[in-house]
Amino acid sequence: xxxxxxxxxxxxxxxxxxxxxxxxxxxxxxxxxxxxxxxxxxxxxxxxxxxxxxxxxxxxxxxxxxxxxxxxxxxxxxxxxxxxxxxxxxxxxxxxxxxxxxxxxxxxxxxxxxxxxxxxxxxxxxxxxxxxxxxxxxxxxxxxxxxxxxxxxxxxxxxxxxxxxxxxxxxxxxxxxxxxxxxxxxxxxxxxxxxxxxxxxxxxxxxxxxxxxxxxxxxxxxxxxxxxxxxxxxxxxxxxxxxxxxxxxxxxxxxxxxxxxxxxxxxxxxxxxxxxxxxxxxxxxxxxxxxxxxxxxxxxxxxxxxxxxxxxxxxxxxxxxxxxxx
Numbered sequence: 001x002x003x004x005x006x007x008x009x010x011x012x013x014x015x016x017x018x019x020x021x022x023x024x025x026x027x028x029x030x031x032x033x034x035x036x037x038x039x040x041x042x043x044x045x046x047x048x049x050x051x052x053x054x055x056x057x058x059x060x061x062x063x064x065x066x067x068x069x070x071x072x073x074x075x076x077x078x079x080x081x082x083x084x085x086x087x088x089x090x091x092x093x094x095x096x097x098x099x100x101x102x103x104x105x106x107x108x109x110x111x112x113x114x115x116x117x118x119x120x121x122x123x124x125x126x127x128x129x130x131x132x133x134x135x136x137x138x139x140x141x142x143x144x145x146x147x148x149x150x151x152x153x154x155x156x157x158x159x160x161x162x163x164x165x166x167x168x169x170x171x172x173x174x175x176x177x178x179x180x181x182x183x184x185x186x187x188x189x190x191x192x193x194x195x196x197x198x199x200x201x202x203x204x205x206x207x208x209x210x211x212x213x214x215x216x217x218x219x220x221x222x223x224x225x226x227x228x229x230x231x232x233x234x235x236x237x238x239x240x241x242x243x244x245x246x247x248x249x250x251x252x253x254x255x256x257x258x259x260x261x262x263x264x265x266x267x268x269x270x271x272x273x274x275x276x277x278x279x280x281x282x283x284x285x286x287x288x289x290x291x292x293x294x295x296x297x298x299x300x301x302x303x304x305x306x307x308x309x310x311x312x313x314x315x316x317x318x319x320x321x322x323x324x325x326x
Contacts, residue, residue: 019273026274034289036235046081047092048233052188053078054098054133057105061135071105072115078102079122097133099126104134158256159307161264162217164299168199169223169263174298177257184253186246192233193250194290196226203284210280211295213268223298227251228290247293258298268295 039045053074060071078098082091091099106119148154178195186192198204199222207226208218229247234240251267258265270292272280277292286292 023274026277030231030291031240034231036232039232039235042232043092044230045232045235047094048190048192048230049081049235050078050092050098051094051190053081054094054101055188057101058133058135058189061101061105061108068110071109072111072119075102075105075119076115079119083122091128093130096128096130099123100129100131100133103129154260155256158259159264160266160310161299161301161305161307162266162297163302163305164217164220164222164264164297165302166220166222167300169298169300171197171199173261173263174223177254177261177263180257180260181250181254184246184250186249187234187239187242190233190246192230192243192246194228194230194287195254196228196284196286198224198226207280207284207295208268210272210276210283211268211270214295214297218297221297221299225254225296225298226284226286227254227293227296228286229293230287230289231291232289243291244293247291251294251296254296262300263298264301265299266297268297270294 036045036048039049056074057071057078060066060074063070079102082095082098102119103123106116106123109116111119174197182191182193198207204221204224205219207224208214208221211218214221227247227250229243229250231243234242255265255267270277280286280292281288
């Protein structure tokens with residue numbers, strides 16, 4: 001091997017460091033541009049802030065033992081948000097839920113100070129609310145009603161499928177899977193997910209052209225999803241990675257929801273650089289604030305197919321009992 005060739009091989013790993021720096025800069029620029037830290041006048045960002053606030057009241061209402069003044073700071077924060085930044089007569093979804101939570105909170109809390117008077121005055125002039133929100137009383141039996149008799153059979157029968165029948169995926173069935181997946185947890189219940197659906201050959205091929213992992217079967221995909229998370233829902237420095245976390249949890253929930261309904265899926269990773277992300281956005285009309293988490297091929301599995309064995313590491317290799325290490 002020539003000296004020049006050796007130098008080139010030795011320097012090759014440094015490319016990934018350079019590209020990583022470029023990627024970090026791209027992610028930072030998107031956070032600055034689309035993050036929820038600057039929400040004044042933006043109804044979507046304000047709606048996400050509303051759920052972050054009212055969820056504090058929901059948690060307060062759910063505690064078995066509550067402090068007398070628990071939750072009033074959140075109540076006043078929500079009122080200030082709605083009075084300052086929005087028209088409370090025309091609330092967004094989370095704002096309407098927040099008003100309902102606010103009514104529930106006041107009805108179950110003692111308060112006669114300035115905070116309580118301010119909140120009550122706001123509620124007197126606000127007519128709209130929601131039927132959703134607050135807390136729900138459950139028994140342990142109700143909570144366990146969905147327990148699987150054979151969870152191993154369900155979870156271990158899920159595979160990443162790359163061999164689909166040509167049958168189209170009914171949109172109503174897809175919506176049902178999405179409704180199930182939306183029970184996934186998210187930070188402060190913000191639910192900052194958005195799914196782009198394609199079921200036409202031209203649009204599917206256009207999107208898959210930017211993803212390397214579909215070679216050999218992408219041309220058979222009848223339904224393609226691009227799962228994203230809304231960056232505008234997150235506004236603190238500690239939440240700079242949260243959209244990927246919440247988006248990943250939603251994607252896994254969706255994969256399992258599809259499996260429960262008889263649909264197969266294959267997650268197609270989006271571990272791409274800034275350039276590919278920009279090229280995808282030029283080819284597919286994605287909202288600028290939506291961060292791509294993964295693509296997902298969805299369909300009916302062929303009657304006879306092969307799947308990757310995908311051996312799983314032993315549980316003990318991923319588990320550390322910290323208390324045993326003392």
